Amino acid sequence: MAQVLEFRLPDLGEGLTEAEIVRWLVQVGDVVAVDQPVVEVETAKAMVEVPCPYGGVVTARFGEEGTELPVGAPLITVAVGAAASGGESEGSGNVLVGYGTSEAAARRRRVRPGQPTRAAAAAGGTANGHVSTAGTVNELSDGVRAAEQASTSEAANGQVGRSSATDSHPETTGTTDPTDGPVPVISPLVRRLARENGLDLRELTGSGPDGLILRADVEYALRAAAAQGRRTTVPSAEPHARVAPAPTATPATTPAPAATGISTGTRTPLKGIRGAVADKMSRSRREIPDATCWVDADATELMRARTAMNASGGPKISLLALLARICTAALARHPELNSTVDMEAREIVRLDRVHLGFAAQTDRGLVVPVVRDAQARDAESLTAEFARLTEAARAGTLTPGELTGGTFTLNNYGVFGVDGSTPIINHPEAAMLGVGRIVPKPWVHEGELAVRQVVQLSLTFDHRVCDGGTAGGFLRYVADCVEQPAVLLRTL
Template sequence: MAQVLEFKLPDLGEGLTEAEVVRWLVEVGDVVTVDQPVVEVETAKAMVEVPCPYGGVVTARFGEEGTELPVGAPLLTVAVGADSGGAVSGGAPEEPAERALQTAAEHAASEESSGNVLVGYGTAAAPARRRRVRSVRVSAPPAPTPAAPAPVAPAPAPASVSAADGPVPVISPLVRKLARENDVDLRSLVGSGPDGLILRADVEAAVEARRVVGQAGTSDEARKRTIEAAVRQDDELIRAGRHEARQSVEAGEEPGKAGLYSRHPLTGLRGLVADKMSRSRREIPEATCWVDADATELLAARKAMNDAMSDRDGQKVSLLALLARISVAALTRFPALNSAVDMEAREVRQFADIHLGFAAQTPRGLVVPVVRHSQSRTTGSINAELIRLTESARAGTLTPGELTGGTFTLNNYGVFGVDGSTPIINHPEAAMLGVGRIVPKPWVHQGELAVRHVVQLSLTFDHRVCDGGTAGGFLRYVADCVEQPAVLLRSV
């Protein structure tokens, strides 16, 4: 007899509590091997392909593409063992969902797994010998179509259902038991869970509706209560995201106003950014200072550096790499800005290492990769790491570890064609350096009016870690290095 095991969404690390199903890599009925990727999920940090620690036949999937699942929620069930073929092929199969959960409950103590290294998988005994089975596609029940609320008649006593009638979309044995105890015909219900899955709330709503009808007969009060019960069931459909009229993006006319509007959920990366920005503004008393600087000499120094490079010297140095190197030098001189505040302990924690984050715009949104131990890197090393992290960010392959742990952020918003900004601090850091576009402007140079390449620099800082004198000293040092790169050579 096959053993059907449930594979749950594992802990993906870095304190992440949920992930969005982006793309399923297997179908119900497919044969999978140990550690084969079965689904691609998007966390607030990165895209991750999740491998399954079991080998066998996929009997059920949970969560449509675009659905957010919490860590620990079921992803899929797999029939494993020498007799797994009988679970999904040959003759008239029994209901796969029911068999999956009943068998999993009976054999939970003997689960087979691969000992996968993803956080939360754990390890167990080596997998037992498995026999290849024929892949059979099992179609999921269609999504329910909303209907007007109607009185719910008492359900007849449950009759035996043959496999030819198709599986009942029920997973939990507790739901089946509740239905049996209350004589509810599960086939008469519309499930509010993923793929029409019947949940406990659906059964309870049916029981409540029948109770109201039984108590009040066919009176007006009975009809009213029956309709209310049906509305409650419809509300469950809406909350579960299964109501056809409630999509993640919904067009309609706002009451009292003309025109269309749309709704976009704050989930995944967008949700994380929203949470961090809100927390930053809520907790950090920030202040901003700015200064214009003549970047003509810095551009000339970069050109000279790249012109002197040979093919074997590697990649040409970017302007961002030079600004990063200047920022590291400034943080070495003004370490108070390489800090974080712990209000519970009522202390400022000043870091010995400089983990420099930089804002990068990607198709997924704004991310902040981190160049670790920047104080120990050369300009060339910083440049190479910036290029690597930027390419990974655009490809969506950054790991959670590459997106966390920063102590200071460099934000080059000049690439968007703007001169200045007052950026929001990347919580829990204490400061962010902003760099505007570099444009030719009239500038007094050596006592004469000339056209020079000018950039606006801004520093947003946590006023709890330092006063304006420290912040001003940091920003002035950065501006001096931009105007005269030799200042940087003299101080490092």
């Protein structure tokens, strides 16, 4: 006896409530093992491969690549525990015997919309979430075909939930009335576009496969409604009126008529990492009364010290690691800047460990990996950890835990060839140190004009946790260590 189990998008931790499907790792009909990754999703923190806790045959997938799903939404269904000659006992949860991907693909090619199956005809078949196999793999295969039919429609809908078993598996009732159940729409974003503009999706005929409504169809209907100078919703007296769809080749960025007053352009959804950055930066600006101070420093001696350290034959030390070492020493002297503000309790929470974040630019946007317990690491350990986290950031394999929990951020924007900046604090931290490029400049050194390696340092701080005197003292100490690295050795 086989049982169809539904696997839902799990809670990925760190307060995350949704994720975007980036890439499916399995197809309908594939055999999966327990804890095998089945989908790659992108959260606001990182790319994550999600393993399935069941072993068996994938009977349905929910959501196309690019679809955002909330935590708890169905991801896949898996038929588990089939009995077969020489196989496992029913309900064991192990992989089905003798049912492979190639056979599943062949069966999918034979399925036709509306075609009844033995499993669908069986009393209490898919309607109660089980597939009756009567002890044979052939019966199970019929249940797989039925589920595959349903999954094709549900994946096209972009729906993440099902109101009832008959909505999800229309073949169990033998009806295909398009007015019943959800309208097939390519993604939730298109459904939201229609909803926000008052457009009834039931009045459209989709130009996609099997009547799937595309974004171009919705935009065409909105432009047509605007050009005719009428409301976009169809009067209730004509419940089955149809709006002619756009040709499938119509691009989503087709210019709207001048009557709409909407300028043309390309829209990029604020989601994933980009959306998380936007939310965090907006919150920082709303909640934190920040201020910035800066100073130019002569980094010539720091650069010489690094050259001497790397000439000793040991592991190479990065400049970022030296700056991080200076930061942790400065925070030990000015712990107010390693704090966070609890506005509900109206308290400043001073933290006893430094989890140092650093800005890393990747193809997917700006991320801030966190070096845990940076105050306890030497320059060599910091160099190794920076290298590891940077490589993981570029590969998109950082975990949510490696991207959260920072208490202070070091931002080396000098790698972009700029001298200065006023950083936005990484909420809920209290400060960020920015470092510009190090370039030769005329500088008065020991009473004479000379060419020295000069860098601009800037500190943005939360004015609730300290005043300018504390912030200035922190930045001055950092500058002194940059100009004379021996200062750091005296204070360790």
